Amino acid sequence: MPADLKSVLNRAKPTLVQDAAGAAALVVMLLVALHLPGLV
Numbered sequence: 001m002p003a004d005l006k007s008v009l010n011r012a013k014p015t016l017v018q019d020a021a022g023a024a025a026l027v028v029m030l031l032v033a034l035h036l037p038g039l040v
Helices: 002-039
Strands: none
Touching: none
16 A cells, blocks of 8 residues: 555656646635735
């Protein structure tokens, strides 16, 4: 089981970084969208 998990993480490492960057971008867009009504 630990060996399988390690191999899956090694194979998915590049896409995990991209997924984390996409999730961070979505959070930033959500926060900006929620603060827009207060700025206008």
